[in-house]
Amino acid sequence: MRYGMVIDLSRCVGCQACTVACKQKNGTPPEVFWSRVLMSETGKFPNARMQFTPILCMHCEKPACKTVCPTGATEKQANGIVTVDQEKCIGCRYCMVACPYDAREFNYSSLKSQYAGQKLTAFERTHEDKHQVGKVGKCNFCADRVQAGQSPKCVETCPAKARFFGNLDDPQSEVSQLIAKRGGHQLQAELGTSPSVYYLPV
Amino acid sequence: MATAAMVKTEENRLSAAGWVAVALVVLWLAAWIYQLSVGLQVTGLGQQVVWGLYIAGFFAAAGAGAGLVAVAVIGGAMGFATALTRARLLVLALASFIAAGIMITMDVGSPLTMWRLVVGFRFESMMTWDFWLLALTFILTLVLLYQKPAPAASGLGWVTLAAAVVLVAVEGWMLSSVAARPLWSGGQSLVSFLVGASIGGQALALLVIPSEADGKLKLGLKAMLWLNLVLVVAEVLSGVIGGSPRGVQEMLGVLTSTGLWLHVIVGLIVPLVLLIGGRSVKTAAGLAVLGVLLEKLWYLSAGQQKSWFGELPLGSYLPSLIEAIAIIGVVALAALIYRGWSRSVLRAG
Numbered sequence: 001m002r003y004g005m006v007i008d009l010s011r012c013v014g015c016q017a018c019t020v021a022c023k024q025k026n027g028t029p030p031e032v033f034w035s036r037v038l039m040s041e042t043g044k045f046p047n048a049r050m051q052f053t054p055i056l057c058m059h060c061e062k063p064a065c066k067t068v069c070p071t072g073a074t075e076k077q078a079n080g081i082v083t084v085d086q087e088k089c090i091g092c093r094y095c096m097v098a099c100p101y102d103a104r105e106f107n108y109s110s111l112k113s114q115y116a117g118q119k120l121t122a123f124e125r126t127h128e129d130k131h132q133v134g135k136v137g138k139c140n141f142c143a144d145r146v147q148a149g150q151s152p153k154c155v156e157t158c159p160a161k162a163r164f165f166g167n168l169d170d171p172q173s174e175v176s177q178l179i180a181k182r183g184g185h186q187l188q189a190e191l192g193t194s195p196s197v198y199y200l201p202v
Numbered sequence: 203m204a205t206a207a208m209v210k211t212e213e214n215r216l217s218a219a220g221w222v223a224v225a226l227v228v229l230w231l232a233a234w235i236y237q238l239s240v241g242l243q244v245t246g247l248g249q250q251v252v253w254g255l256y257i258a259g260f261f262a263a264a265g266a267g268a269g270l271v272a273v274a275v276i277g278g279a280m281g282f283a284t285a286l287t288r289a290r291l292l293v294l295a296l297a298s299f300i301a302a303g304i305m306i307t308m309d310v311g312s313p314l315t316m317w318r319l320v321v322g323f324r325f326e327s328m329m330t331w332d333f334w335l336l337a338l339t340f341i342l343t344l345v346l347l348y349q350k351p352a353p354a355a356s357g358l359g360w361v362t363l364a365a366a367v368v369l370v371a372v373e374g375w376m377l378s379s380v381a382a383r384p385l386w387s388g389g390q391s392l393v394s395f396l397v398g399a400s401i402g403g404q405a406l407a408l409l410v411i412p413s414e415a416d417g418k419l420k421l422g423l424k425a426m427l428w429l430n431l432v433l434v435v436a437e438v439l440s441g442v443i444g445g446s447p448r449g450v451q452e453m454l455g456v457l458t459s460t461g462l463w464l465h466v467i468v469g470l471i472v473p474l475v476l477l478i479g480g481r482s483v484k485t486a487a488g489l490a491v492l493g494v495l496l497e498k499l500w501y502l503s504a505g506q507q508k509s510w511f512g513e514l515p516l517g518s519y520l521p522s523l524i525e526a527i528a529i530i531g532v533v534a535l536a537a538l539i540y541r542g543w544s545r546s547v548l549r550a551g
Contacts (some may be wrong), residue, residue: 032249040513053511064382070329071318089320091242091311093252094329100382102509106252106311108243131243136312188510191381 002061002080003141004168004196005155006052006175006184011162014039014052021157022056025142027127030114032105034139035154051202054162056154057082057103057139058187058195065095065104073136080168080196081141091134100188101195104138107131141165168196220541223534230531233524234308236518244524250517251506255525256309258498259532260302261373262402264336265395266491267298268366269403271343273419276362278406279355282418282503286548287411288354292347293544294410296539299340308528328376334443335369347547370399377505384449385441385505385515394433394501398494400426403488405473408483410540416483427490430497431470434462452508461500469493489526495529 001016014037022028022035035056042051059082066074073088084095084104096104110133113120120128131137134181142152150156155163166175175198176198178184237244247254260289276285277283277466284289307313323330342362349358377386408416441453456462470493476486499521505515521529 021264023477038511038513055511064380068327068329068380070324070327070333071315071322072324088315088318088322089312090315092309092329093311094247094376096252097506098380100510102250103512105213105249106247107241108245108247109241136311196219 002168002196003076003146003165004059004080004175004198005056005141005152005202006164006166006178006198008162008164008178008182008200009052010200010202011160012037012052012054013160013162014050015077015159017157017159018054018163021153025145025153026130026139027111027124028105028137029107029109029111029131030116032131032137034081034103034105034137046144050130054154055101055103055187056197057141058101058193058197059141061194061196062192064098064100064191064193068094068098070094077143079146081143081146082138083140083143083188084136084138086132086135086137089135092137093136095136100191100193104136106136107133109133220538223538226531226534227538229530230535233527233531236526237308237528240315244522246324246520246522246525248517248519250509251503251519253309253502253506254519255499255521255529256305256503258495259529260305261395261489261498261502262398262495263275263298263302263305263532263536264373265370265399266402266406266494267295267302267343268339268370269399269401270295270298271339271403272363272400272404272512273354273403273407274346275359277418278353278359280418281354283411285352285354288352289347289547290410290544291407292343293547294406294540296340296344296347297536297539297543298406299336300539301532303334303340304532304535305529308532323515328372328379331372332369332376335365335372339365339369367396370395377501382510383505385452385501390433390437391501394430394437394497396425397430397433398497401430401490402494405487405494408487409491410544413483420477420483423487423490427470427477430493431466431474434466434470434497447512451512452504455507456500456504457505457551459500461496461503465493465496465500469496 016037019033019036026034028034038053038055040051041048043049059080063082070092071088071090073085074082076082082100093106096106111120111124111128111131113124145152149164155165155170164175164178166173168175170176178200179198182200184200186195186198245254270291274283274288278288310316319333342365346358346362351360374392378388378391381387401423404419408419438453438457468489473486473490476482503519519528
């Protein structure tokens with residue numbers, strides 16, 4: 001079993017609904033994004049266009065972040081999801097340096113409210129223990145939802161249905177079929193980490 | 203009468219320097235307590251550049267400590283370091299290792315959980331190796347310092363030297379094995395760390411040993427400063443000419459950074475000119491030590507500034523006032539440790 005995600009770049013419209021859904025689901029601190037959409041321009045006028053690249057933790061098959069973690073806080077679960085144990089993390093940030101996708105975020109302070117200058121809301125307080133000061137956090141493919149048989153929140157939310165989630169080890173799964181038929185590629189595949197997030201070409 | 207007055211004046215001057223050091227240590231402790239209470243948000247670090255002055259200080263101090271061990275052991279074997287000189291060098295090496303330990307402790311987000319490095323470490327991590335090698339080198343240096351009798355060359359000395367070299371090599375490897383950072387990856391980080399350690403060790407030794415014993419050290423320091431200059435030029439040229447598009451962007455960022463030019467001018471060229479001219483050896487040595495810190499700082503910062511996603515702007519990093527106070531305070535603490543410890547060792551004979 002190896003959970004993975006397929007993102008269809010031809011469908012992504014850069015609406016950032018996934019970014020907001022992730023923040024709602026995980027209550028990440030202000031300016032911290034476990035999932036986001038990077039924007040760039042390709043081509044030249046009059047054939048220029050916007051290109052959107054949604055990124056998140058790639059849950060690599062051979063995660064560089066796991067190898068460098070000195071305390072074993074970063075682990076790869078049997079289902080392929082890469083997790084960070086907040087209790088074991090000492091906050092050395094070696095994993096952030098080693099991650100080729102800048103997918104990890106460090107909590108430089110205790111959780112602050114999204115509303116500047118105000119106390120944490122009741123909603124934000126429910127996420128406080130997930131974002132401890134001095135620890136590293138990142139996307140965990142909404143592991144609790146996956147365990148409950150649901151897909152990650154960003155997949156469920158995407159209005160363009162650009163995201164797909166499933167078992168990469170199963171050749172009959174939707175994600176495996178899409179990768180095979182549409183030529184799914186990984187980002188920075190040359191680094192050898194074998195990411196579990198694939199992108200379908202525009 | 204005049205001599206007694208001069209001695210008294212000298213003691214007073216040193217005492218004043220000692221009190222300044224104590225004040226700097228108190229200031230550092232206050233800064234650290236403040237940092238512990240509010241988190242690393244008081245540093246200039248962000249989500250793009252996550253290793254800064256503390257890590258640079260850690261690498262520089264650990265390297266300098268290893269370099270001092272090398273000077274003590276090789277100096278003993280070659281006969282240019284007496285037993286007392288070797289003792290001084292080893293005490294300074296221990297003070298450097300303590301400073302390195304403090305700086306890495308200040309850098310981690312949750313220092314109270316660092317015990318996990320002892321009881322729950324992951325062997326594959328280079329940071330684990332670094333931690334244990336620093337501890338091993340510290341203990342070996344401590345044993346070597348109190349070895350009785352203290353032969354000019356001993357098996358223990360060579361073992362300690364080997365541990366110190368491996369410590370520096372592992373720290374270089376920590377960076378060069380990170381494939382995600384093109385500037386660091388490859389063997390040059392490792393070589394650069396070994397050269398930096400050699401400069402740090404020889405320069406610190408020149409600051410504390412009697413001037414009549416410094417001939418070989420001056421020669422060695424000059425050679426290493428030249429080598430460092432060649433390495434920096436080679437690094438920049440290879441990045442600009444033969445690098446990947448990202449590597450070229452990184453290197454162009456390096457070329458416009460203040461840190462690189464401070465390192466090259468203040469930490470390499472000025473000390474070389476002073477040493478070649480045979481003037482102000484202590485000033486040259488002090489600047490060379492500062493240069494090692496500056497090199498680690500620009501090297502770390504430049505390696506992290508560029509995101510893998512080309513369209514994102516370069517990340518920026520400028521050490522905060524708290525970080526500056528901390529690094530100066532830790533250096534002052536190391537100086538106090540050296541002063542107190544070396545006196546006690548020398549008194550004990």
